[in-house]
Structures are given as structure tokens and as C-alpha cells.
Amino acid sequence: MHIKFFGAAGEVTGSRHLLEGQTQGQHFKFVIDYGMFQGGRDANDKNLEDLPFNPAELDFVILTHAHIDHSGLLPRLTAQGFKGTIYCTPATEALLKILLLDSAHIQENDFERAERKQKLGKWRGELPTVLYSVKQATECLSQIKHYDYGQVFEPINGIQAHFRNAGHILGSAIAVIDVLEDGQSKRIVSSGDLGMYDRPLMPNPDVIESADVLLVESTYGDRLHRGLQETEDELVEVITETMKHGGNIVMPAFAVGRTQEILLLLINLVKNGRLPHLNIWVDSPMATAATHLTEKYLEDLDEEAQAIFAWYKKHSHSLDLKFVADVEESKALNRIKGGAIIISASGMCEAGRVVHHLSWNLPHSQNAIIITGFQAMGTLGRRLVDKVPMVRVMGKEVAVRASIHTIGGLSAHADQAGLLRWLKGFKKAPGKVFVIHGEENAAANFAAVIKEELQWEHVVTPQKGNLFPC
Numbered sequence: 001m002h003i004k005f006f007g008a009a010g011e012v013t014g015s016r017h018l019l020e021g022q023t024q025g026q027h028f029k030f031v032i033d034y035g036m037f038q039g040g041r042d043a044n045d046k047n048l049e050d051l052p053f054n055p056a057e058l059d060f061v062i063l064t065h066a067h068i069d070h071s072g073l074l075p076r077l078t079a080q081g082f083k084g085t086i087y088c089t090p091a092t093e094a095l096l097k098i099l100l101l102d103s104a105h106i107q108e109n110d111f112e113r114a115e116r117k118q119k120l121g122k123w124r125g126e127l128p129t130v131l132y133s134v135k136q137a138t139e140c141l142s143q144i145k146h147y148d149y150g151q152v153f154e155p156i157n158g159i160q161a162h163f164r165n166a167g168h169i170l171g172s173a174i175a176v177i178d179v180l181e182d183g184q185s186k187r188i189v190s191s192g193d194l195g196m197y198d199r200p201l202m203p204n205p206d207v208i209e210s211a212d213v214l215l216v217e218s219t220y221g222d223r224l225h226r227g228l229q230e231t232e233d234e235l236v237e238v239i240t241e242t243m244k245h246g247g248n249i250v251m252p253a254f255a256v257g258r259t260q261e262i263l264l265l266l267i268n269l270v271k272n273g274r275l276p277h278l279n280i281w282v283d284s285p286m287a288t289a290a291t292h293l294t295e296k297y298l299e300d301l302d303e304e305a306q307a308i309f310a311w312y313k314k315h316s317h318s319l320d321l322k323f324v325a326d327v328e329e330s331k332a333l334n335r336i337k338g339g340a341i342i343i344s345a346s347g348m349c350e351a352g353r354v355v356h357h358l359s360w361n362l363p364h365s366q367n368a369i370i371i372t373g374f375q376a377m378g379t380l381g382r383r384l385v386d387k388v389p390m391v392r393v394m395g396k397e398v399a400v401r402a403s404i405h406t407i408g409g410l411s412a413h414a415d416q417a418g419l420l421r422w423l424k425g426f427k428k429a430p431g432k433v434f435v436i437h438g439e440e441n442a443a444a445n446f447a448a449v450i451k452e453e454l455q456w457e458h459v460v461t462p463q464k465g466n467l468f469p470c
């Protein structure tokens with residue numbers, strides 16, 4: 001058997017790992033995750049590049065979770081001839097229905113807008129790429145089969161697999177795959193993305209005790225996150241101060257995961273008497289859909305999160321939580337002069353309704369903007385974090401008079417200590433460890449830490465295109 005890394009190797013996005021070999025006298029070929037490359041100038045080229053296999057010959061796909069950097073090219077794979085099954089958890093399937101269709105919509109819209117401009121002579125350069133259409137995304141969704149955590153399934157004769165909870169986002173999984181090779185079973189474990197330990201919303205990542213081949217993520221393999229206590233204290237301080245001065249708070253947040261985490265934190269702070277009655281608006285159709293899904297799959301969350309939700313159901317008067325339905329209602333929020341907490345997407349302030357809320361709230365000094373997630377270079381969110389005095393929002397120059405606060409402790413990814421804690425669950429060193437899903441430094445740093453702290457010998461940081469026997 002061998003493994004080929006053709007994404008998320010030496011970088012964070014584009015998770016795609018091909019496994020190929022023989023079982024029960026048959027040749028097999030499958031991939032773990034099939035994500036989109038995001039950010040950076042060459043992402044588009046990577047999404048379009050030739051594949052190291054014929055999609056029609058691929059037996060199946062094992063998908064760890066719904067994030068686009070793990071799932072986002074699946075519709076393209078289907079369009080290119082893949083006919084097999086995509087295996088994931090039930091909540092991941094539910095999220096994919098939102099995320100993949102949204103991804104296709106955005107691509108179609110961007111293309112149509114550019115084409116219209118081109119006809120008017122207002123578009124220079126190439127038109128944006130459509131990686132797949134809404135129709136192709138819909139077709140892809142019909143190839144999904146879901147299994148609960150712990151439920152064993154057999155994609156082909158000789159290969160058995162099951163999912164364990166990765167504690168990263170709703171439905172996120174660690175994939176455990178047992179391949180029968182020459183009469184012996186070989187276990188491949190892919191960590192997927194691992195969540196933080198002891199944080200609200202998601203449970204701790206499940207312990208896995210053995211693997212012959214281990215793929216482990218390393219997004220934050222070279223650093224430690226701030227503690228939850230500190231994060232809560234910062235939130236309480238900013239919210240209390242802003243409310244005292246009659247201001248509004250805008251919190252840009254990723255629709256899936258982060259929005260629900262923030263809601264839970266805020267409800268918990270009200271429950272514990274650290275914050276007074278709050279007026280919260282969630283203004284993002286995708287965040288609303290994802291929050292309803294979170295309630296539907298409540299049993300996948302940790303016990304504390306379930307208890308907080310249950311408390312809120314009984315004490316819903318303790319805070320006013322509203323989900324904004326349409327654009328008109330969203331615009332009406334602009335008339336609120338103070339006392340509102342608006343949670344809206346996109347997380348990096350590049351698109352979506354949050355842009356409108358920023359343009360209204362940034363020019364007034366009594367307001368506060370709370371940044372809770374990673375802001376990539378070149379985004380509006382990053383300029384706010386960097387405290388630029390004037391920013392361009394929707395084609396207008398806007399003065400930044402609102403206070404900007406970066407709350408660093410919220411992350412859907414385990415930090416170095418968390419990743420190590422998960423690895424310590426293995427009873428003995430896996431035969432081979434591949435450190436993936438991290439930028440060069442983070443992956444190399446974490447590989448060195450594994451060797452030093454755990455005394456594991458066979459630890460590799462693969463590069464894109466590398467192939468290894470395993």
C-alpha cells in the first residue's frame with residue numbers, strides 16, 4: 001500500500017490524501033478528504049491541476065468534516081467522473097448540503113457578474129473560474145452515505161472503517177480505516193482537524209489507541225492558545241464597557257462553528273450572572289441554518305454545551321436572541337443606535353452582511369468591533385486588527401472610530417499542547433506518522449516536538465506530491 005499527499009502538505013488548505021494498494025486480491029484506491037485550496041495567488045491553479053488518478057477509478061471517499069478546505073472539491077470530482085460513495089457522519093452530510101451548494105452559488109454568481117461587466121467593457125483580465133455548478137454540487141450530494149460515530153462500515157471487501165469524534169466542528173471526525181493486506185490488518189488513522197480540549201460546544205477529541213499509519217494535523221503545531229478564562233474576562237470587559245456607553249457591538253464570525261461557540265459563551269456568561277440581559281442578533285442565513293443544525297445534533301456536543309442550551313430553553317427571557325431572516329430586517333439593524341450585539345458573517349469581513357454593519361458602526365466611537373477569528377493578510381478584518389485609521393468598505397472610505405478588540409482564545413483547532421495530549425492517547429508509537437495540515441514552520445516544529453517529547457521515530461512532514469510506501 002502507498003499514500004500520496006496532494007494537498008494540505010506543507011500548507012493548511014486542500015486536504016487530499018490518496019491511498020492505493022491491494023486487498024483480498026483486488027486493487028483499491030480511495031481518498032481521505034477532498035478539499036479546496038483557499039487563499040494565496042496559486043490556490044486557483046492548484047484547484048484546477050491534473051489529478052494523479054482517474055476519478056472514475058476511485059473506489060470511495062472518506063470525509064472527516066464539512067469545512068470547504070476538506071470537502072470543497074468533491075462536486076468537481078463527481079463532475080470529472082467519480083461514481084463511488086462519499087462516507088461521512090450525519091451532521092457532516094447536513095452541513096455539506098449548506099456549504100457545497102453555497103460554494104457553487106458563489107462561484108456561479110461571481111462568474112455571471114464578471115461576464116456582465118465584460119460585456120459592458122468593465123472587466124479586465126480572465127473571468128473567474130467556476131470549479132462546479134449548483135447542479136453538479138447537487139449530484140455530488142446524492143453520493144453521500146452517512147454513519148454515526150463508532151458505527152463500522154465496509155466500503156469494499158477487505159476495508160472496514162469508522163468515525164470517532166474529533167471535537168472540531170459539528171460532525172467532525174477522526175477516520176479509522178482498517179485495511180486487510182496479505183492476511184494482516186493495517187490501521188490507518190486520519191486525525192482530520194482536532195478541536196480544543198475543555199472548551200464549550202464541542203467535546204474533547206476521542207482517544208485513539210493504535211495506528212500503523214497516522215496522519216495528524218498541525219495547524220497550530222507551533223503555538224499555544226490563550227486560556228478560556230482570559231477569553232471570557234476580555235469579552236465581559238468589552239461588552240460591559242460598550243453597553244455602559246450606549247454603543248453597539250459587531251462580531252464578525254464564521255457562520256459554521258464560531259457563531260455557535262460565541263452564542264454559547266454569551267449565554268453562559270448571562271447564566272453565570274457575569275453579563276446582564278443582552279440583545280443579540282445573528283445576521284447570516286448560513287449561521288442561522290448552522291445554529292439550527294447544532295440544536296438538531298445536540299447529542300454530538302459536550303455535556304456542558306447541552307446543559308447551557310437546556311438552561312437557555314427554560315430562561316429564554318434572560319436574553320433576546322434573534323435570527324435575522326431577510327435583507328430588509330438586516331437593514332433595519334442599522335437604525336439601532338446602541339445596545340445591540342450583532343454576530344454576522346463573513347468571518348474575515350470580506351463579504352456578506354457583516355460588511356454593512358461595519359460601514360454603519362465603524363465611524364462612531366461608542367461602538368466596538370470584536371474580532372474572534374484568524375484574519376488573513378489583505379482582508380478587511382486584518383486591516384481592522386492592524387488598527388488602520390481609514391478603511392475602504394463597499395467602495396467608500398470609512399473612518400475607524402469604533403474600538404477594535406481582538407479576542408485570541410477562540411479557536412476550533414487544538415494548539416500544540418492539545419495535539420500532543422491527543423497523541424499521548426496512543427498506547428505505542430504508530431509505525432509511521434505524517435504531520436500534515438500546517439504551514440511549513442508549524443508542521444516542522446510539531447514534528448520535532450513529537451520526536452523529542454514522545455520519542456517517536458518515524459515522523460515525516462510530507463510535501464505536496466510526495467508518495468510513501470506504508
Ligand SMILES: [Zn+2]
Nearest residue numbers: 065067168193
Ligand atoms: Zn476544519
